[in-house]
Amino acid sequence: MSQPPAFRVWALPGLPEVRPGDDLAKLIAAAVDEGGSAGLVDGDVLLVTSKIVSKAEGRVVEATDREAAIDAETVRVVARRGPLRIVENRIGLVMAAAGVDASNTPAGTVLLLPEDPDASARRIRDGVRAALGVEVGVLVTDTFGRPWRNGLTDVAIGAAGVRVLDDLRGGVDAHGNALEATIVAAADELAAAGDLVKGKAEGLPVAVVRGLSHLVPGASGGGTDDSARALVRVAAEDMFRLGTSEAVREAVTLRRTVREFTAEPVDGAAVRRAVAAAVTAPAPHHTTPWRFVLLESEHARTELLDAMRDAWAADLRADGFTEESVAKRLRRGDVLRNAPYLVVPCLVMDGSHTYPDARRNAAEREMFVVTAGAGVQNFLVALAGEQLGSAWVSSTMFCRDVVRRVLELPEDWDPMGAVAVGRPAAPPRPRPERDADAFVAVR
Structure with missing residues (x-):
């Protein structure tokens, strides 16, 4: 044996x-x-x-402040809870404190990997x-x-x-x-x-x-x-690359307007998961004012975009634009035509209040429009979390009647643009740095 x-x-x-x-x-x-x-x-x-x-x-390096040494060895924060940080360090390892160790080394020094x-x-x-x-x-x-x-x-x-x-x-x-x-x-x-x-x-x-x-x-x-x-x-x-709060911030950061897509089909289940995230947005009066029309067939996308193109062209010609200018402006809709999947988010005013004066009624509608935007933002961020690119284009808002007719939508569904969805054809360009303080007023 x-x-x-x-x-x-x-x-x-x-x-x-x-x-x-x-x-x-x-x-x-x-x-x-x-x-x-x-x-x-x-x-x-x-x-x-x-x-x-x-x-x-x-x-072995001098370091009166271990946190500063961790900062120097960190290329990406994965998760943070109080003083504890899980990070990716310079050699690509994801670990606590970037591997910086203050034990078994003289006081005032730390060991780097x-x-x-x-x-x-x-x-x-x-x-x-x-x-x-x-x-x-x-x-x-x-x-x-x-x-x-x-x-x-x-x-x-x-x-x-x-x-x-x-x-x-x-x-x-x-x-x-x-x-x-x-x-x-x-x-x-x-x-x-x-x-x-x-x-x-x-x-x-x-x-x-x-x-x-x-x-x-x-x-x-x-x-x-x-x-x-x-x-x-x-x-x-890596399906678990980020901690919870970091994943949210990363998804928001990754949310970019994508204008070129591959021909790879989009998983409808992923889009539905993004819709599930969208409808968690805040809404007035305990309402649910969001509706999402998913255009999963090429026929449905082509029929809608052709009808919208004709409506835009008629408007532009009525405004006195030359045929050359009309053609140039219509090309801006190519981002929708080239996407393998389209979504038309809509607003419904179910549950809204009616007031005796125009000022409050206008404010009521604005409140619902804001919550529609919050739902769409949730939707776009969730798509980024699914590794799907997107572009939110306002085009349907200029021909709402056409969109409702082609998609056979109820009269009270208000199209709030269209979202092109697909796999990005190229990595995103670097995003210009924005100083958050420039957008803040403190009182």
């Missing part, structure tokens, strides 16, 4: 206090020679705490190979919290000579079922195993794992090294 799979993990004793400029590979090799342990063999994996890598690389943890791991691997003649894998590890889970664990932030992701797709399980989505974060599992023996306060910053040489391709003379960057999910695939 064959032996069941097994591995061994132990902490490496005998490492001195690491100082800037130290050669970590030599310190580890010396600890292996002097520690009376099992030494190192081809296929072993060294798990090296990032703190000692940072110290050796001189990433290595500038390039993969390069750090390669230097240690190459140095150990030169000193001891063995082909090992190296992981640089750091402590992370995790969404939805209490407690901390070590993960790999740098790697050399280790297959960081063990791709099992294409295989089968014990019951013969095909594995279609199974990719194991092997490097993180190794890091967590090492942390069980290194501990957080025992002064044992390096551990060794033996028995998993299939994850060290170089030990068998084949394969390629993986970078720990492969463990970081790219933004386009």
